[in-house]
Amino acid sequence: MKKNLIIGTAGHIDHGKSTLIKALTGDETDRLDQEKTRGISIENGFSQLENEKTRAENLKLGIVDVPGHKKFVNKMLSAAAGVDLALIVVAADEGVMPQTKEHLAILDLLGVKKAIIVLTKIDLVDREWLQLIELDLRDHLKNSFAETAEIVRVSSTKEAGIIELKDLIVKTALKMDQQQRSEITYFPVDRVFSLKGLGTVVTGTLFSGQLKSGDELSLYPEKKRLKIKSLESHGCEKQQINAGSRVGINISGINKSEIKRGDIIAESNSLLKSKFFEGELRLLDDLNFTVKNGDQIHFHTAALKTRGRIYLYNKKEAFPGEKVYIKLILEKAAALVFKQKFVLRRISPLNTIGGGEILELDPPPSRKVDNSKTVKKLKELNKASIRRAVELFIEKRQNEPAKIELLKKKSALKSKSLKEILNKLTAEEKILELAPEKSYIHQSKLKDIENSILKIVSDYHQEYSLKPGIKKEELRSRLDFKLKKNELNSLLQILYKKELLKEKNNLIAHSSFQIKLSPEIKEIKDKVIKKYKKHLFSPPTRTEMFNYYQLEEELFDYLENEGVLIRLSAELYFHISVLNELNEMFKEYFRENDCIDLAEFRDLIDSSRRYALPLLEKTDQIKITKRVEDYRYPGENLEL
Template identity: 55%
Template sequence: MSEKNIIIGTAGHIDHGKTTLIKALTGADTDRLKQEKERGISIELGFTSFELANDKQAGIIDVPGHEKFIKNMLAGAAGVDLAILVVAADEGMMPQSKEHLAILDLLDVKHGVVALTKIDKVDEEWKKLVIEDTREKLAGSFLEDAAIISVSALDMDGIDALKAEINKIVDTISSKETENNIYFPIDRVFTLKGFGTIVTGTLFRGVIEVEDELELYPQSKKLRVRSLQVHNNKVQKVYPGQRVGINLSGIDKDELQRGDVLAEVDSLFKTKYFEANLKMLKDLNFVLKNGDQIRFHIGAKEIIGRVYLYDKKELFPGKEAYVQFSLEEEIAAYLDEKFVIRRYSPMNLIGGGKIVIVDPPPRKRDENQVIELLKKIENGDWKKRIEIFINSQKFESASMEYLLKKSSLQKDELINILEELKKDEKIICLKKGNNSLWIHRD
């Protein structure tokens, strides 16, 4: 089964009119903090909904443009399906425009449109020059061939054209598969009188229903879903790609923080270690060295750690490598999840990629062998991946519980793969039952 739910995210430099544009599109003001009203910039993430042409609603995330709040932008960008890159006609592409564009590329966002704002402030000749410059700077990005729509949010000029382009793009976006384990990164926590603890976020995977029992990671605490809300409406069930508010039972606000994850019970490892494929951005003026301290961003989480390069002492701009991340605290993530890293200080964007192994074993430094293993997992289908996970145990069996957490697959899907591997005479079942045990024939 699949569901088509769309998250639209803004991106762009400070004061280029992202929040004002969203108000023109939706009628809603996403600046919710007193500081934001006073300073006229977005500090936190803002959320609202957008009425699509098919009577469905898309969620809209308004991200802050100031470089000081880039970690808040990263927390919102992780679940975006369609990006609106906002470029002010009186300034053109600026440093934060480029950084936001790079982040969206690293997070593998595929769809977007460029809104050229504040056209009421420039003449036609200047506007043409800015469009030409913007088009040049989009070359090689996912927005290379995107439409550039000229708008003035103050007098509503071009807003209908922008809405039409958004609807056109939405029609081309594939529906999201619902047959997955639940994975819900929390990006906001608060309390409401009479309700208790509320968390919000974008549902990445799976389906959540009222009264479901979920596990909070990395705390390993089981919680009950008291109620659910989407676009200010109470619902019984929520689907991937929806902006969701969850009223949780059995936990206080102070026990939660941005970046924690709600997921299927016993479906994830909590760990400080991940192996991944990392790609550095091209336009950098520094190299990444083995053991460098970094800021690791995944889902809505930012955490300090170090990066260790396999088979390299340093990584140059535009290059990629297999790496191991060693983080200062335990977090939860799943195989293939996208991440972004920044330097510890100064906090420049470095690059990003996707998780290949969650909670890898200690490695003897035969790095060529490790690289070959990571390549097979990254490029293999699920059958091949499960076979590798079982074979990697070597001197002990692989339990069903271990394989579920290693793969983040649903139990029924994993059982089918194990039966196929057994039929192919690749693996042997040592013990049947709910937590069956498996070894590889090699």
């Protein structure tokens, strides 16, 4: 089975990192003229370790060589996030130095699990001094991920210990598991340039997923579309690249000027773009300052560096060695994934504060002063399996269902894996599927939403006692919980099965609801019906009836819903028996006549044009008559 791992150097300036990589691979990682002139690394350098053993084991070992100067820690951070195995380089003639400690802390914060300690320049000191340096090293490595790491003594210039180091690197790598950061393709850009004849090229470490020649992807956070023209890894053109590989991508559809370090290449619609994030922060133990609520910070993750502010939940300040839950508000939007590692540094002086994991992508912009519930949820997410995290993402949706598109972005899962989790949670009755494969709510929210629906319907019955029920759209608009039509229908079906609600003619009512008329209303109703029956073809207008009887407006709606009156305009209502009368009149008329016009119809019913025209339009609608130009002929529903 093929395995791709990234080896990253770490250590103080001038401790021999670049010289070590040249001894291991033969490659000169300092490529800039300025680096060669000054004798220090300024940018990250790249190489690979390849020999008979790696080829036999199908093992690909990319190497990232980072600058050791304190001014270039941001460059080190842009590469360190993709490191699987760290080579912590310490010069034997100097021992542990400030950048040794900071690089070690950064690797620890970024979750690097394995390390090899490389003691360089052993030809410059005696054996007794080496033993003292190793003891000091062990002391500094206590309680870190590298506490039990093997120490290898080398002289890169004299190639002493190089073979042994190569063997140990390969042996260690073979025992390591490939990191599974997420399922989706996630490629942070750490360098962008143009090549004559090729166009735009970006380089970086593929954190997760795959890249294939011809893939159409997106550049985040701007969500610009691009296409992969070709792929190259360590000088070889590839058709496909797997996670854990250094890769150069020749892309089309986007210019060099539109891309910057820290941008992400990923599948379209797979990532959330936001300035707001929540997570857990672990402060370094040896800080000589506290972190205060609202402090400005440098935020580092993958190849991204931006400024932001840090807000502590339920705290005004945090102390060295403490773990706290925070909100980050960044100056620039970023596209991150669940449980992505980050590092925070001070604005001035440039010291590393600590680091942690992103737990919530794009949380609400503001929270209440009491953040206990927020902290509780973040603690749950921190400990959660991916399955439990998906459930929490659904449960935390306050005012709307969780859409499957959102869950994909928040979980960084492929559709198939996410659907399997959702199906299990649905089968366990922990969540409810509202729209097939589109949206979900947590069972803990279901009772509250049901009660809200029942209350809205009850309030409607109280307000409009003569109406048989509330329209679905009005019910949906009154709900605080945002639901689409099909989502509301799913919830209503549950309430119908529980016999709490009923539906008739698209109107929703309580199952036990019946319209009850008071004696006063019943008396007025009878008078209204009598009036409309008496004036069948020239009835009073709605306004006239209101003025005469002092009616409640909903009485007309009631009579219409009961099928007693038919409405032909905002003001004109007719008694339902008018349709039977017209049916009989047309039967008799068309026995002797082929057609009828408006004037003839007006005379036939002994009324005015005001009433005749809407009545004819109604008979056209129900196909008692059929209009051809200015004449009406017998319709298909008129039996002669």
